[in-house]
Amino acid sequence: MSATVAEYAPRLEALARKLGLDYHPVDFELVPTTFMMEVAVYGLPVRMPHWSFGVRYIHQLIRRGMGHSRIFEVMFPGDPCHAYLVSTNTLAENTLVTAHVLGHADFARNNQLFARFEQMAGTHIVEHAAAQAHRIEAAVTEFGQQRVEAVLDAALALEPHVDTNTELHRPLYPARPETAPAASPEDPFHQRFKGLPGEKGAPATSKEPGRTPVPPNPEYDLLWFIAHYGPELQDWERDVFLAVREESFYFYPLFACQIMNEGWATYWHARLLREADFLPESMYLDAIKAHSDVVRPFAAEQETALAVNPYHLGFSMWENIIEKQGIEKARQICREEDDFGFVRNYLDRELAEKLGLFVFQAREDGEIKITARDIDGVREAILAPKFNFGAPRIYVSELRHDGTLVLGHDHHGDGRGLDLDRATRVLEYLRRVWRRPVILHTADAHGAAHELTARKNG
Amino acid sequence: MSDDLVTPDGQPPSRISAEVSWYDLFSRGARDWLRHNEKVREAVKQRVREFISAPDVLTRAEGRTVLVPVRLLEHARFRLRDPETESGAGQGAGEPGQVLRPAQPQAGKDEGAGRGGTGEGEVNFVVELKIDDILDWLWDEMKLPELKPKQSSAVEDTELVREGWDRHGARSRLDRRRTVKEAVKRRAIQEHPVPFTDDDLRFRQLVRRQKPATNAAVLFALDVSGSMGETERRLAKTFFFFALQGIRRQYPKVETAFLAHTVNAWEFSEEEFFRTSGTGGTAASSAFNLGFELLHSRYDPARYNGYLFYASDGENAVEDRDNAAAALRKLTPELNYMGYVEIRPSHGRSSETEMSAILTELRHDHPAVGVARVTSQEDIWIALREFFQQQAGQAEAA
Numbered sequence: 001m002s003a004t005v006a007e008y009a010p011r012l013e014a015l016a017r018k019l020g021l022d023y024h025p026v027d028f029e030l031v032p033t034t035f036m037m038e039v040a041v042y043g044l045p046v047r048m049p050h051w052s053f054g055v056r057y058i059h060q061l062i063r064r065g066m067g068h069s070r071i072f073e074v075m076f077p078g079d080p081c082h083a084y085l086v087s088t089n090t091l092a093e094n095t096l097v098t099a100h101v102l103g104h105a106d107f108a109r110n111n112q113l114f115a116r117f118e119q120m121a122g123t124h125i126v127e128h129a130a131a132q133a134h135r136i137e138a139a140v141t142e143f144g145q146q147r148v149e150a151v152l153d154a155a156l157a158l159e160p161h162v163d164t165n166t167e168l169h170r171p172l173y174p175a176r177p178e179t180a181p182a183a184s185p186e187d188p189f190h191q192r193f194k195g196l197p198g199e200k201g202a203p204a205t206s207k208e209p210g211r212t213p214v215p216p217n218p219e220y221d222l223l224w225f226i227a228h229y230g231p232e233l234q235d236w237e238r239d240v241f242l243a244v245r246e247e248s249f250y251f252y253p254l255f256a257c258q259i260m261n262e263g264w265a266t267y268w269h270a271r272l273l274r275e276a277d278f279l280p281e282s283m284y285l286d287a288i289k290a291h292s293d294v295v296r297p298f299a300a301e302q303e304t305a306l307a308v309n310p311y312h313l314g315f316s317m318w319e320n321i322i323e324k325q326g327i328e329k330a331r332q333i334c335r336e337e338d339d340f341g342f343v344r345n346y347l348d349r350e351l352a353e354k355l356g357l358f359v360f361q362a363r364e365d366g367e368i369k370i371t372a373r374d375i376d377g378v379r380e381a382i383l384a385p386k387f388n389f390g391a392p393r394i395y396v397s398e399l400r401h402d403g404t405l406v407l408g409h410d411h412h413g414d415g416r417g418l419d420l421d422r423a424t425r426v427l428e429y430l431r432r433v434w435r436r437p438v439i440l441h442t443a444d445a446h447g448a449a450h451e452l453t454a455r456k457n458g
Numbered sequence: 459m460s461d462d463l464v465t466p467d468g469q470p471p472s473r474i475s476a477e478v479s480w481y482d483l484f485s486r487g488a489r490d491w492l493r494h495n496e497k498v499r500e501a502v503k504q505r506v507r508e509f510i511s512a513p514d515v516l517t518r519a520e521g522r523t524v525l526v527p528v529r530l531l532e533h534a535r536f537r538l539r540d541p542e543t544e545s546g547a548g549q550g551a552g553e554p555g556q557v558l559r560p561a562q563p564q565a566g567k568d569e570g571a572g573r574g575g576t577g578e579g580e581v582n583f584v585v586e587l588k589i590d591d592i593l594d595w596l597w598d599e600m601k602l603p604e605l606k607p608k609q610s611s612a613v614e615d616t617e618l619v620r621e622g623w624d625r626h627g628a629r630s631r632l633d634r635r636r637t638v639k640e641a642v643k644r645r646a647i648q649e650h651p652v653p654f655t656d657d658d659l660r661f662r663q664l665v666r667r668q669k670p671a672t673n674a675a676v677l678f679a680l681d682v683s684g685s686m687g688e689t690e691r692r693l694a695k696t697f698f699f700f701a702l703q704g705i706r707r708q709y710p711k712v713e714t715a716f717l718a719h720t721v722n723a724w725e726f727s728e729e730e731f732f733r734t735s736g737t738g739g740t741a742a743s744s745a746f747n748l749g750f751e752l753l754h755s756r757y758d759p760a761r762y763n764g765y766l767f768y769a770s771d772g773e774n775a776v777e778d779r780d781n782a783a784a785a786l787r788k789l790t791p792e793l794n795y796m797g798y799v800e801i802r803p804s805h806g807r808s809s810e811t812e813m814s815a816i817l818t819e820l821r822h823d824h825p826a827v828g829v830a831r832v833t834s835q836e837d838i839w840i841a842l843r844e845f846f847q848q849q850a851g852q853a854e855a856a
Contacts, residue, residue: 029713034485034487037487038485038486038487041487042486046486049486049489049490049493050490050493050533051490051493051497051531051533052490052494052533053486053487053490053529054487054489054490054491054492054493054494055494055496055533056489057487057488057490057491058491058494058530060487063486080766118783124750145493153533154532157533157534157535157536158535158536159535160535161536166674167798173647190782216643216778296547297550298549298550302550303549303550303551303560304548304549304550304552305547305548305549306546306548306558307546307547308547308548308549309549312549312768313549332473345611355549356549356550356551357547357548357549358544358547358548358549358550358552359546359547360545360546360547360548360558361543361544361545361546362543362544362545363542363543363561364542364543365561366559366560366561367557367559367560367561368557368558368559369555369556369557369558370548370552370553370556370558371545371554371555372554373553373554378547381545381546381547382545382547384545384547385546391537392533392536392537392538394536405571406640409536412537415538416538416539416541417538417539418537418538418539419535419537419538419539420539422532422535422536422537423534423536424539425534426534426535426536429534444537454838
């Protein structure tokens, strides 16, 4: 069986290159379903051990047991890319998946978000993550499970709290404020500006030089901040935070481009199979059947779904774009956008109507109602879960002299306050590694300011 | 894969491999799941009393394990509070305003269930814990003393132990090492030695010796008269269960007998014991007399460490008072310990009852008698601690 996939794969690749796909080579590996499940749980083939993955693993097992979830393929961008196919899938399915992976590989090489990450972190993140996992396992041997777990509890809880707009390898804050431009008197523009009538010199800054506030501005990259400014962290603990942060950077393009990426890969597997005249007729039919299962918007025998299938949405959008504006335009979009730009700029009213997209509201009493079908509402409803890596906007607002860490939550921006129970527990995780008090400002159920504190012995 | 296939831009072609890999032999998911379970056990351990007090725990008591229902641990993350209404994007037919699903009568309670794909759902599972482990935790937590077998010389078993050698004996007790030694000595002084003679043979000998008894007999007596309701019985059952487990920790062999009484007393099997109910009056003396008979017919006080635990709501017929007191005076000296639990969940701790009056009097003469009152699950631990501490104190003193 595997030999036959290997037989078609090179010919599919030749076809893909002929059609203009441009990608790093892909290492395909046929793996058992159990391994596939684990990859889906961990997000990487080899990743640090943590009990929370065990919980996700059991959920995944249960879902698989109920037949709800079937994973066809997992692909890790890099050079080479790594793709895993399920060894028990049929030949037709795996042929389809091979074509699909080539689409992903093309996307990952060309999209700007992926390219930016690759440029910052290199192309061997899979190997890198494995090395980090081994270092953490070594730390377990050296420092004991409890201590390593405490660090991972904190670091993994903050997984989405990174600032992907900053550099992966980012310099520390400058020690003193960069001398204000006003302080350079020889600047001819400022000299003449000051000479204007009615213009006084800048008021003498009363701030004593030396200590700048840390952070100088609200800092949204919590993992980075803790790794570098934790007052009592040991080096290996800082490394754990940075390891989680690096993986988080790696996951971000996948997260932020899911609709585009899955749609693109689906478009290409459909097209490659259609044009692969070397495939036997029966296999093509089987593969296309698998394709229609993947892009099905609703569960069987249902007419509505309370979720949008990213494969279906992305695929429909790419077909629409390519049909109306041509493949070159599509390639440009593929390079330049992420899901936010993609959905806002290219999901038009006509397509949304054709797909039957709507906004719904679910009340606590269980009533679910369609509330709108206008295009702006639909776009924002699709994108809402993707803002800020899907997490509340939490920032470091102050590092006090006594080492107290003060966090803030942008509850105006997020629309409501945090789940206080969970937030308290996260603060407790943090306190154990920060080793000084940790404070968080958010809003309570009535929108009033609320302060949570985690400190030792209470 | 053919080698002639070189990609247009000169890059190496992709490859497919299918060799057996490490992941066939090792599951990270299972490893982390085990670690999760370990943490659950730690959590259970820390709150073992709460868990064990849950009424559904003891159902598998006949085995050596109990099943404790627990929740999966959640790794907390920052999350927005649940909104009153949740919006999302969906796909399909329908006009704005159309209700896709009407309000569910109970949806408010099972929070989030069925909501559009928000999460992983609640998975409950049970951990199976060894009763011995739980008891270890409990004993640690409550700092309960270990029981000591009765030190009295009256409680003795005989056992056969090896002691000494003889030139005659059964073949099975031939001591080869010693026999060879004898042969070596003999050959050293003989001029024409033969390998073995009958005189070389040495056999191990056995002698009878007395040793302290390590058997325990535990009698459980329960008042099943009309006034003992379901709650009372459940409390009694929980108490008995842990009392028995505590004794089992100390004795390798524990025998049990279950007595229930109204005006008369009967012996029951363990299963029937708690299901039995009777009506009418209460004469505790019947149970104590039956206990005395059993002790003498089946569990010879010279061979067994005897324990009696009696649970009742404290009511006893006034005319039975003298009989009951007399029966107890006869029975108690034969026992290591006698514990009385008064179960009065609905009465509070106020009034002095018939039974407690009898027992309090008995305690003056017999220090190995304990009295405790139980009104709720939590009291059971207090009662257990009292009994075991008092009893260990007795053993020290003896």
